[in-house]
Amino acid sequence: MKRNGRHSVAPPVARLIQDLRAELAKKIAWFIGSSERKVTQIPGMVLVRRTAPTAPCSGTYTPSVIVVAQGSKRVDLGQTTFTYDPSQFLLTSIELPTISQVVEASEAKPLLAVAIQLEMPMVRELLNREDVHVSESSPATSAMVTGEITAELLDACCRLIDLLANPQDISFLSGHIQREIVYRLLCGPEGARLRAIATSGDQSHRTAKAISWIRDNYAKPVRVDDLAQIAGMGVSTLHHHFRVLTRMSPLQYQKQLRLQAARGRMLIDGMDASTVAFEVGYESVSQFNREYSRFYGQPPMRDIKALREGKVVAMSVA
Incomplete structure (x- = not known):
């Protein structure tokens, strides 16, 4: 169908996507309850719920697809910003240190999302099948991309979450549905990025x-x-x-990993800034303090104190 020379989604498909999105939101809300993050019995699947916007926080996104049923979130990867919401899923194909924040969420209408880890052996297995057709790779595409949500992807996510009501079925059925999700991603416009990461020699x-x-x-x-x-x-x-x-750059990537690791060790293990600076690879405490303050907005111990008092968010992974 075309309107004013532009392609548009046929109304029946649009209604189906809307209904599936509402169904997915209900299922996530039911199984996560009042928690903010729930690691489920299904390997690699996490449910997320936020009831208010958050300040920017650091974290590492692993190879995964995140589907939002309600609300929205933004992720800064270097100088590039991605927004994912009920119309856009987020696909990450390698581990990436990021800065992210919830931008749309409330008590009445919380952010509700499901994150599903992607296993590269499964991706490679599907790529070896002759009946899996992947689109050509686009130039200059990052390892993090957003893609248009589809009814097929929403339906598969709903069926995967449904398994939580019947735990005895998880070991047999979850792998099949996760394979279907990978298949849907590979066959979509963003599949070329997964293929490029998974294919030896690329x-x-x-x-x-x-x-x-x-x-x-x-x-x-x-x-x-x-x-x-x-x-x-x-x-x-x-x-x-x-x-x-x-x-x-490689050095910027390393720096973010070092600072995230240092923050976690000070917060969780109670290490002091001087000790942790050398633990994560810095040659001088002053350089560590300077780069930490620039990245997190305040000196290490003041930042850790604010984290413990709940004034800032430690990290985000979905």
Whole structure:
């Protein structure tokens, strides 16, 4: 159907999406109750509920798809901002340090979302099937993208959550529905990003190796020459693809991981700033304090005190 020269969703499909979105919101609300975050019995599935907008908070998004049934949220990846809401899902294909915040939520109409972890072996398995057709890759696409929600994706999410009412069915059926969700993502416009990360030999896949090394060794000094060797590409090529995927340089990526780790250790383990600075790889406490203050808006111990008093949010993952 076209209106004024533009494509529009046929009314029956639009109504179906609206009904499925309302159904998904009811199911999430029922199973999460008054909690803000619920790790479910279904492997890799988390339910999220927020009753008010939040201040920006840091966290790491893992390979996952997040579907919002109600409310909205924004995520800053480097200098790029993504907004996901009932019309847009968020797809993340590698681990990414981000700054995020809930922008639309209230007691009467809370943010309600489901986050489903993506397993790359499952993605590769489906890519090896001849009957799975993935769209061509778009240039300069980051490892985080938003996509238009579909009735098929909403329906699969509803059926996955339904399994929580019958836990005995989870071990047999959850994997099948999660495969369907991956299939829906691969066949959509955003599927090319998943394919690029999962396919051996693709430059995105090779860049992801360097990203994984930094993630696993963030406290160690980073030499771009070494990262390029890990990725099997030239330094300039690695820099280009690293920025495309993460919207930041290797050093900026490492810095965010270090600061997030330091914040968690001070908050959870009670470590002091001087000790944690060296633990996460800084060579001087003054540099750590300076970069921490710039990133979180205040010095380490003042920030941790505010976290413990509930004045700021520690982290966000969905």
